[in-house]
Amino acid sequence: DSGVTQTPKHLITATGQRVTLRCSPRSGDLSVYWYQQSLDQGLQFLIQYYNGEERAKGNILERFSAQQFPDLHSELNLSSLELGDSALYFCASSPGDRLRRQYFGPGTRLTVL
Amino acid sequence: AQSVTQLGSHVSVSEGALVLLRCNYSSSVPPYLFWYVQYPNQGLQLLLKYTSAATLVKGINGFEAEFKKSETSFHLTKPSAHMSDAAEYFCAVSAPNTGNQFYFGTGTSLTVIP
Numbered sequence: 001d002s003g004v005t006q007t008p009k010h011l012i013t014a015t016g017q018r019v020t021l022r023c024s025p026r027s028g029d030l031s032v033y034w035y036q037q038s039l040d041q042g043l044q045f046l047i048q049y050y051n052g053e054e055r056a057k058g059n060i061l062e063r064f065s066a067q068q069f070p071d072l073h074s075e076l077n078l079s080s081l082e083l084g085d086s087a088l089y090f091c092a093s094s095p096g097d098r099l100r101r102q103y104f105g106p107g108t109r110l111t112v113l
Numbered sequence: 114a115q116s117v118t119q120l121g122s123h124v125s126v127s128e129g130a131l132v133l134l135r136c137n138y139s140s141s142v143p144p145y146l147f148w149y150v151q152y153p154n155q156g157l158q159l160l161l162k163y164t165s166a167a168t169l170v171k172g173i174n175g176f177e178a179e180f181k182k183s184e185t186s187f188h189l190t191k192p193s194a195h196m197s198d199a200a201e202y203f204c205a206v207s208a209p210n211t212g213n214q215f216y217f218g219t220g221t222s223l224t225v226i227p
Binding site: 048 | 158159
């Protein structure tokens with residue numbers, strides 16, 4: 001158990017819909033990272049937040065957005081969903097802003113029908 | 114820019130045999146390098162990392178990796194494979210002055226044959 005929690009575990013929705021994925025980092029970790037894992041794209045870094053502020057941006061679509069709240073939990077919002085958005089979405093946390101070890105959550109499996 | 118190439122999407126070894134998973138990186142600055150393991154239906158776990166200290170890095174579960182700058186490689190090895198090592202392995206690269214982004218390889222699926 002990494003100490004990172006993600007909810008929900010599974011999510012099934014339809015094209016055009018909007019969903020929110022939630023991540024609670026390990027106690028004391030200030031950084032949260034979001035990743036998308038799909039069969040055709042592999043593991044893609046989406047975005048990083050550090051203590052409430054966006055710190056790094058990867059291959060995140062404009063239809064996707066994220067935020068980190070004062071209690072350090074983070075949410076990833078996916079809108080206007082397409083079939084290709086079906087994937088595993090991982091959250092990871094680390095103690096600081098530097099390139100320390102990341103602790104990964106169990107992931108949320110999103111299926112868009 | 115950074116990138117990672119993992120040679121061999123599938124590797125099979127016999128139980129007790131040497132495990133060698135290949136990773137080559139591209140980075141314009143001295144990189145940080147990582148190996149992660151992913152078991153079925155689980156998140157990624159860090160096996161080991163290189164952050165500019167010793168070039169031979171020892172990780173968990175008997176794995177180790179050697180950073181070879183001249184070959185731009187960071188291959189993962191384990192002297193003797195166990196059945197429990199069957200999993201997906203990911204090499205990743207990052208660099209301290211490039212926005213904290215991590216770039217993962219496409220992964221290598223390791224099968225251990227009894």
